[in-house]
Amino acid sequence: MAAFGLHEVLGDTQRNDSALSRPIHPVLLASQQGPFRASTGLNVTPERGLEEECADVVIVCDIHLNRDETPEGRWPEEIAWVQRHLNSGALICSTCSGSVLLAEAGLLDGAEAASHWSMADLFRDRYPDVRFRPERILCDSGRGGQLITTGGASAWQDLALYLIARFCGAEEAARVARLFLLGDRGYGQLPFASMARPRQHSDAVISKIQGWLVDNYATPNPVSAMIERSGLPARSFKRRFSAVTGYTPLEYVQALRVEEAKQMLETEDTAIEDISITVGYEDPTFFRRLFKRRVGVTPAQYRQRNRVGGVLI
Known part of the structure; x- marks a missing residue:
């Protein structure tokens, strides 16, 4: 304590x-x-x-x-x-x-x-x-x-x-x-933080989209795919999604992708460029910038500090 x-x-x-x-x-x-x-x-x-x-x-x-x-x-x-x-x-x-x-x-x-x-x-x-x-x-x-x-x-x-x-x-x-x-x-707290738990809600349409994203967060143009699957107008979907989850659709996808990347960096020796592609980013430079903005350190620094079986700081 x-x-x-x-x-x-x-x-x-x-x-x-x-x-x-x-x-x-x-x-x-x-x-x-x-x-x-x-x-x-x-x-x-x-x-x-x-x-x-x-x-x-x-x-x-x-x-x-x-x-x-x-x-x-x-x-x-x-x-x-x-x-x-x-x-x-x-x-x-x-x-x-x-x-x-x-x-x-x-x-x-x-x-x-x-x-x-x-x-x-x-x-x-x-x-x-x-x-x-x-x-x-x-x-x-x-x-x-x-x-x-x-x-x-x-x-x-x-x-x-x-x-x-x-x-x-x-x-x-x-x-x-x-x-x-x-x-x-x-480096502050961000390297230790995980995706904040989305709010509990009863919106069946948004819940269905969240469930689909668990296995499809790496899909190309994910927000467009989410809107299409919801059957809602784009503005209505984005408004409802943000209201019940606390994230914009794009922020939600980015958070899921970064969390998966963190898991891979902690447990695998996969090259960072390949991790970028796996989680949905064809441009490794963009992925590195996004990762650092959300986590506070680069993917390489995160791997060095959090590698399972390695030296933890």
Whole structure:
């Protein structure tokens, strides 16, 4: 859990013999009194309750949400506590899906925000005023640097180094990075992301087209083929498809093709040019550009980092 990792890494600033202007004293807080079992199964014992603490920095750690759950009406005590600290000048941060709480509080409206890439659908549907940045690891989300959101589950490491550099200096951040072997994720989250799950819907025509695409995504002129099979006028089909899936027809096809390419890069030695043709792109140059735009790295870089049986970074 991010909370434990942050507690250990940030707390190490107190153990450095070098003179520090402002070492960090982390405290684990929760609204629930006494030990409780987290969604991961680990037992958590908060050091203090929310009502007892006034903090200079607040970090909202990752939140567990099932696909059928909504954030509506959840965390009222935590949201009020965070808002009070924001108004009093505290630095408010989140790790991974913790940004959902900040979005639910309305703190991210009109601002860019990072979160785990799997939260893209939730932000799109429930928080349309937030400019969601799924590729970002760490994002200055406004209020003059008073709101910081971070991406995937391990992005707490980047947040820890950011906070140490901000409050203790770059030299201390470098020392902690070396001590804990905290590495660089300069490529962001996109290399780790998969196609966002399309929305659940009851449109039988679109469902039929989605089923057909599973085996026919590489067909030439796929959008035209989809429209023809649907029996709908082109504009009506595109409008209905986007409304129920959250993707335009072309974006949906590209996402399917890129996911198949990623699987081939991870498990096969097939040349990238041949993978391009297999997934439906006769022009390897176009395929490479599309792949990098959607994944954040080139096909060759993705293969190097994710090859099954090879060295994983």
